[in-house]
Amino acid sequence: MKKNIFCLLAAVGASMGVARAGSADQFIKSLKNSAGIAYQANGSVAPATVKVMRTWNGNVCTIRVVNTGSSSIRLKEVVIGSVGKVLAPSTSFYAEGFQMLTQTAGTLEKPETVGNYSDAGHYKIPQPDGYLAVYNLVRLYPKNDAELLLGYTSSNKFVGKFYVSADTIKVVEDLENQELQPGKAFLLEEFMAESGKDGNQLLDKFAGRIQQHHPRLEFKAPPDGWCSWYCFGPKVTAQNVYDNLDYIKNNAPILKYIQLDDGYQPHMGDWLSVGNSFGGNVQQVLKSIRDKGFEPAIWVAPFICDSNSAVFKEHPDWLVKDSSGKPLSSDKVTFGGWRLKPWFVLDGTNPAVQAHLTEVFSVMRQLWGVTYFKLDANFWGAIHGGVYYDKTATRVEAYRRGMAAVIKGAGDAFLLGCNHPLWPSLGLVHGSRSSMDIKRTWTVFEKSGRENLYRSWQNGRLWWNDPDCLVLTGDMPDNEYNFHAALLYATGGMLLSGDDLTKISPERLNMLKKAAPPTGKAAAFENTNFEIGRVQAGKDQRLILLNWQTSPKKYTVKLNKPTEVFDYWTGKSLGKFTGNYTVELTGHNGMVLTLK
Structure with missing residues (x-):
């Protein structure tokens, strides 16, 4: 495990091996080189007079669909780009859903619904045969490589999504059979494709770009x-x-x-x-x-x-x-x-x-x-x-x-x-x-x-x-x-x-x-096992331990200096420790500790 502890999913790539140049960067290169394709309302490829114009500024893409023909046309969707056979089917990933209750994890060949609901199953949102439709954000973790983040940084008019299979990812925007008049253009949602060893930095960059399109509705503290x-x-x-x-x-x-x-x-x-x-x-x-x-x-x-x-x-x-x-x-x-x-x-x-x-x-x-x-x-x-x-x-x-x-x-x-x-x-x-x-x-x-x-x-x-x-x-x-x-x-x-x-x-x-009150800060977990997390609360550092399994489990946490450990809920001192702190949690148990 790398020494750095990033916010939540940030360290997932680190848990899968030493980062190297390769699949993530190759994916982005292949995506940029792939062609954008517009599809008509009947599902057929739009005529050549309908052009998908992509402008890449670094790893941020602006997309316009232009009708240069003499008659209007209804468009079902646009595939901004498609990449196949770059990432292994065993590549782990996490993806958002269109609806709040839908999330997906697992691997490209074996995706898993995180909770109880799916967009296609529960909410009956159509998806193409042979593909899983996910939305908004996909985070991929190729083995022995950097993390790959694919995400839409705006949501003003069209739904941004991804069609995922074991060997292919398509970047897609839903045009809902909208009519594009001759000489007119649709400005689609902005898209970002980034890779890096530090997932927290990727998320900062991604969130910052979203803020440019959708400034956060501010409220001083979480209620x-x-x-x-x-x-x-x-x-x-x-x-x-x-x-x-x-x-x-x-x-x-x-x-x-x-x-x-x-x-x-x-x-x-x-x-x-x-x-x-x-x-x-x-x-x-x-x-x-x-x-x-x-x-x-x-x-x-x-x-x-x-x-x-x-x-x-x-x-x-x-x-x-x-x-x-x-x-x-x-x-x-x-x-x-x-x-x-x-x-x-x-x-x-x-x-x-x-x-x-x-x-x-x-x-x-x-x-x-x-x-x-x-x-x-x-x-x-x-x-x-x-x-x-x-x-x-x-x-x-x-x-x-x-x-x-x-x-x-x-x-x-x-x-x-x-x-x-x-x-x-x-x-x-x-x-x-x-x-x-x-x-x-x-x-x-x-x-x-x-x-x-x-x-x-x-x-x-x-x-x-x-x-x-x-x-x-x-x-x-x-x-x-x-x-x-x-x-x-x-x-x-x-x-x-x-x-x-x-x-x-x-x-x-x-x-x-x-x-209460909430810290306002998410704990940084070491990986998506979500077992050991840390968060700074004022002058104190809090340690969160979660045992998801039914049997007892020991947790050992490295201490940078001599530390007194307290049970946060009761305030009781659990002792002074140097080097490491080890505790055994019974199954389905959790602790919040204060480190001083």
């Missing part, structure tokens, strides 16, 4: 607070909130934001209407939160509605249509929704929808006093397979226009993207959920944990990551709660409690209080 969903679900009552609010005020006042989750509204889409929850007066609950010195936060799914909602019944013209002109039922083209389904989709290209979204969030911000919005089901705002009000708009543009209307209404409130199209959300949210929903099971602790750690590099670079709630109550064994708490601490992102805190033990309450 901390409490969420009603994982203890009360959609049946949450006003008394549930008041009981926890009183407990937090007396025992954990650092939890600033009190978030009311799904369940307060009568129907999906009727966000300003009065439902049965909270005695029919959600505004009073929000006012009580504010009156007690905390920040009111609320869940909203701005782009969806159900068939019983007033929005659906009174404004069918606001909705994305199917090919017959009727409101598109989301289950016809993608996942239909998780409650009150199937959902229908508000069309962000429609000016009336934009005005509606601005009004909803303006009322909630100005009259209801909400200062934090959890925006859920945002993926549906970029739904594929529908017909938009603006026929010239892509699904990325529809989503971004809708989000611009949300931002206008929300003002200075914090915006968290959840179940969102990941790259189209760049520059539009302050925070980004980085994993599936948490559940009090080891399987979810493990899977969501890996999802979060693969994305921890984004925290503080693109937005504040939300690793979902810290849950510390229930009947799971102590070691698994220790693992869960240590892993969330390692992400450095947002910290919301998901427990009914009136039932938390004193020991777990202490752990919760020590987890």
Whole structure:
């Protein structure tokens, strides 16, 4: 293992051997030498009058598609470049998905879904036969070579993706059958291809380039607070909130934001209407939160509605249509929704929808006093397979226009993207959920944990990551709660409690209080085993140890100087050590240690 410890995935290449010139650089050279090809809506190659113009500035590529012919043409996609038989089928890689819940790892010949969902399977986003479609960013680790980073640095109009097989990678942009008029051009999304021994430097360069196209929506620090969903679900009552609010005020006042989750509204889409929850007066609950010195936060799914909602019944013209002109039922083209389904989709290209979204969030911000919005089901705002009000708009543009209307209404409130199209959300949210929903099971602790750690590099670079709630109550064994708490601490992102805190033990309450406020910095792990990580917290260095396996395991950490080691949660000294510190963790266990 190299001595350097890079942020998260940065050291993966190092774990696979000594770097040398070779496959990564050869891949980039081959990519630059390959030809760009445009495909028509029917899948055939576009005529020679349609030209793919690529301009490489170092390893950053600007792409234009120009129609030099005399008639218009509809284009399905553009293959910017294709490289085959350069990287071995056994090459390890990590790739992002279009939807927040989708990630892929493994090798080119044996890709593995990181969590529970895939873009093609769960969300029914089409992909070509013989290839896996991944999106936004691919990181490849050829053996005995430098890391290779392929990524899109903008997401203004088109979806950037990659078609991957055991021996070939195609760099592709989806043009959604857009019509290109004679003499006109499409400016596609910018693309970067970089290689290097230091993955952290690659990510810095990549994130810096993204910032030029999508300046980060700034918020000073990652929020901390409490969420009603994982203890009360959609049946949450006003008394549930008041009981926890009183407990937090007396025992954990650092939890600033009190978030009311799904369940307060009568129907999906009727966000300003009065439902049965909270005695029919959600505004009073929000006012009580504010009156007690905390920040009111609320869940909203701005782009969806159900068939019983007033929005659906009174404004069918606001909705994305199917090919017959009727409101598109989301289950016809993608996942239909998780409650009150199937959902229908508000069309962000429609000016009336934009005005509606601005009004909803303006009322909630100005009259209801909400200062934090959890925006859920945002993926549906970029739904594929529908017909938009603006026929010239892509699904990325529809989503971004809708989000611009949300931002206008929300003002200075914090915006968290959840179940969102990941790259189209760049520059539009302050925070980004980085994993599936948490559940009090080891399987979810493990899977969501890996999802979060693969994305921890984004925290503080693109937005504040939300690793979902810290849950510390229930009947799971102590070691698994220790693992869960240590892993969330390692992400450095947002910290919301998901427990009914009136039932938390004193020991777990202490752990919760020590987890907040978040460090704002992701721990640097030695490799993607994600077992040993370090993060600087003020003057102290913290060591995070995670045992993913069922059996006990010893960990030995090198110390640069004589060090006293403390258990971070309890503050107890574990002794003074010179040279190395060794500890054995039981299976499914985690520790956070302070090194002084």
